[in-house]
Amino acid sequence: MTSTTAAALKPPATPKAPEAPKSPAAAHPRIALLRILGPAGRGPLTAITGLALVKSLLPAATALIMAALVERAESHAPATVFAAELVPLLLFGLVLLAGHVIDAATGPLTYLARARIDGAHRARLARLAATTPTIEALERPDVQALIRLSRAEPENWTERTPADGALGQLRLLLGLTGLIGSCAVLAGYALWPIPLLLGPAAANQYLRNRQAHQFTRVWRASNPEWLHADVWKQAVLTPGTAVEQRVFGAEDWMLGRMMHHALIMFEPIWAMSVRLLRNEWTQFLLVATPLLILFGEVADRAAHGRSSVALETAVFAAGWSVFQTLGYSEDVRSVRAAADSLVAYDELCAALGPSATAASAEVPAPAPAPDDASDAAGLVRFEDVSFRYPGTERLVLDGLDLEIRQGELLALVGLNGAGKSTLIKLLSGLYLPTGGRITAGGRELGPAGIDAWREQISVVFQDFAKYHLPVRDNVALGRGRIPVDEDALAAAARDAGLDQLLTRLPDGWDTPLSRAVAGGVDLSGGQWQQVVLARALYAVHTGARLLVLDEPTAHLDVRTEFDVFHRLAAHKHDAGVVLISHRLSTVRQADRIVLLEDGRITETGDHDELLALGGRYAELFAIQAERFTRGYDDRVDPDQEETAPWAA
Template sequence: GLALLAGVLPAFFALLVARLVDTLPGVIAGASVPAAGQRILNILMAIGGVLLLQEIVAAGRAITSTDLYRRYDEYLLARVMRTTLAAPRLELFESPDLAAKTDRAARIARFGPGEMVSGLGVQWTVLAQGAAATVLVATVWPLAALGLAVLWLIVGRQWQADFYRANPFWTDPLRQARYLKQLALMPAWAKEVRIFGLVDWLGERFGRQWELVMAELWRARQADQRTMLPLLLAVLIANLLVLLLAARAALQGTLSVGALTVLVQGLFGMAMLAGQDGDILVENGAVPAPDVVELEQAVAQLPPATGSTATTALPQKEIRFSGVHFTYPGHDTPVYAGLDLRIEAGRSLAIVGLNGAGKTTLIKLLTGLELPQAGRITIDGIDLANLDQNSWRQAVAAIFQDFVRYELSARENIGFGAVERLQDDGNDDRLSAITQRAGADAILQGLPAGLDTVLSRRFAGGTDLSGGQWQRIALARALTAVDAGARVLILDEPTAHLDVRAEADLYERFLDLTHGLTTIVISHRFSTVRRADRIVVLQDGRITEDGSHAALVAAGGQYAQLFHLQAMRYGGQ
């Protein structure tokens, strides 16, 4: 409606100007001055009304168009998040073709070249129209042109300032919404998001966060209206004053009809000096909707997770890899070409090997984040493909080398191990007990707002943690999953950046806390896994050695050689 009205107003203005031009010759020819003067005054008042209405419409369009842009962005962002989270595995991040589609769709959160270019074009067009109108007025009354140009530029600057102030790009609510979006889209966080069952939580939290963003935007817009009203009133009075002076000059014969017509048209056009449509277009950028549709179609074609068997209290006996073959998309060299491995339930297994041996890939296969191209992975004889994936992932807890440092509250950082319990009564007491077991209770006591403290300095009242403190928080998150029923615990080199003694301390605590559970420890440092019940050496996708620490050292194979080599290297630590 506002767009249609904005398009009709210039036509009304042109009709009024034509009526004005038709009336003035009668006055000049000697018609009744009072009557003609009243007609002219009525026309000028109508023109002033059109000018005022134009500004009201422009302000309304600026507000509503911003709202529409935001809502459309949110709509497409939500679609991208839902589509990305709907992928049950990691193909979107590890297949080159799918990763490219994901990146293109995710551009809507950053910029859109098409609309940005369009916005720049609109900016230049609007400025050119305003400058041309100023020149028209200046040919008649230079001082009026200068004064009105200054007023319009002030209005434009204030509009722009209000737009950026109300624009929530740099406020905490929007930054938090964007962070939640990143949790859904970034490859580094894809494993934990799925294993800890955060898919539904992320979608719901993003929706609530975006409602806060929109509420803040509208509050700012309402405050800005109080700032703009005096300026718009000043512009209106200035325009009416110029029009009245021009009318008097025309009546006195010192201003020609043609000059008056030019002046009036120029006054109308000078409003373009305050135009903000181009700024809004550039600010928001283009939204690559076709890329979103392409991503949705690609995800719809992925193999679905079809398993339905529940995993209550599994595993009771064993986890077994039988003849497993796996090659990453876009690669020719297989990671595994017939891997056989038995993992006994209730015991600790350490998997060691050099970088690139396939240790982390084994965990991805075990957690269902990747599918083997051949062979089987069974849990107590049940094919992993037949298990309900959500149920199985609730039975698994993991701390990865690249574990996520969530820029959220301490409660959420720890509670994500059992996200379904976050809102339960008494959950804080449960989390406090778990953090004590994980050796993280001193960390919580030092936080300014306890569990409510945001673990990031990027947000008001937040704080950051050291590397060792983050390790404790990650361990507490895994123990939260254990408390909720997880039976398989995985430690995938989360201490790679710590010194040897700090790493050994965390591994010792992990094995003590998870005694009696099926525990899998991965490391390329041999000295830290010696307490494991069983150790296997993985080399080039094959199990080359298998036994206890003492047995492997006595065997004098690769394990023994690397153990002694690392013992010499780290002996001083």
């Protein structure tokens, strides 16, 4: 075979995938840390810089003053020594006082700067997470890990906030001025001590930093075991699990699991600590050898009269300060840990996409309604929509077609796992379809117009949020971008059946819904559901055009649900209503019912039409009707006993 033929048969080389460019923080972490100093403010930052600069020069000043004291003592008679040393003594006292004053003044200034820098960082992170058009990326484990690392809330000694790193980097840079001052004092004696000390001091700093980095890496590698131990610790300490612990006698078992994971975590940490302790003698020799050489030579010259004791004193003090300046400090650890936080933030920006990054640059303003806002919710179409959750292969929705019409109460039914809640999240713009499209008023729903669309829609999710806030705030959050409308609050409470509960609460609308708050109360599942339903109806009373309810009355008894349903039906002409409910006896009054199975609409019509069809809906309705006649209560939490006086 000729070389030409061999070359022709040889498969083409696979081109290397281009490496992802490093984030600014990863490429230049120290510069990135200095750039975030701005929010500290010019005044505090200038004061911190000036104080740190003066403090860095104190070791060199101390060496010179001590030399002056010794020189005065050598050159004067005993009777006049005190008078001769008075000025150097005063200067020495001023240096000591300056050190204490600087430490006292730096503390509050540093606290203020840290609060501002970290506050600005956390605000950027919060806006970044809150302004992502969808929640798909936020649910990914890698994104959650980046959020935890970049949120500037240290959970152990290996973590630092961006402010810790930025201020630490500033102090390290200013410390170089003190190093130059100490070297200048040494140069007054001779030049050779400078390289003699700087080389070992720099090597000692490098070794210390490397050991600290190795120890931190081992600690962080043990974090999964720490997280496991923390889960069991919280289970032991949390009141919510205390009941089952005592009933099942699981206390010892839980404590055993916690200790098991803690021991696994600390085994490599203990081993690393032993190795580091065994290597301490190398750092000792690295520091002691050059100092002994310098001190021995200077002492010998002073003993033989070739130099003064005063100069010897200055060299001793300046030589030791070189190692102190280049020694390991908390600032070094802070810089490294905080740089990790900034790198995580940059990676988070890339993971969440440019739209969220741009939106996080400024506080989002209320989105203006489109020109045709009155028709935005007039007709919503799902056109051949498919969807699978990120990281999975199973299609939750598969070629689904559906129309949602204005002025209609549409009921969506189906077995668990049929895709009902997923359909609601797509309708809310929390996810984008992986196939097909969704249009509202003729416009396709996408990231660009999602804010305007959400101004027109109000949703009650099955796993709704319980805010530990007063009732008024819990309801008003349904339309958080406008001033609170008291009339709309009252109307929403009435429509949700919440007004009767308000009369029994200690402070009515101002009652906090948490026992952890002074004067607060807790609610049953059904009462919380009324609060959340009022939240959604408040949005309708203040302009929303489509009301979407995912099991909004699952915690209520049948009679209460029937009353609430009638109130909801009254709003269908003001706002179209989409209702998911597992109770077919209630949704029978809907204008149209669609049955969702295996990610598709399999049956559609009103209640009578679907019964006449004799299909799956009719079968499910017959099963539920039989259970109801036997006296079953199908609430999610049938235990509705009230324990508080205000709920009687």
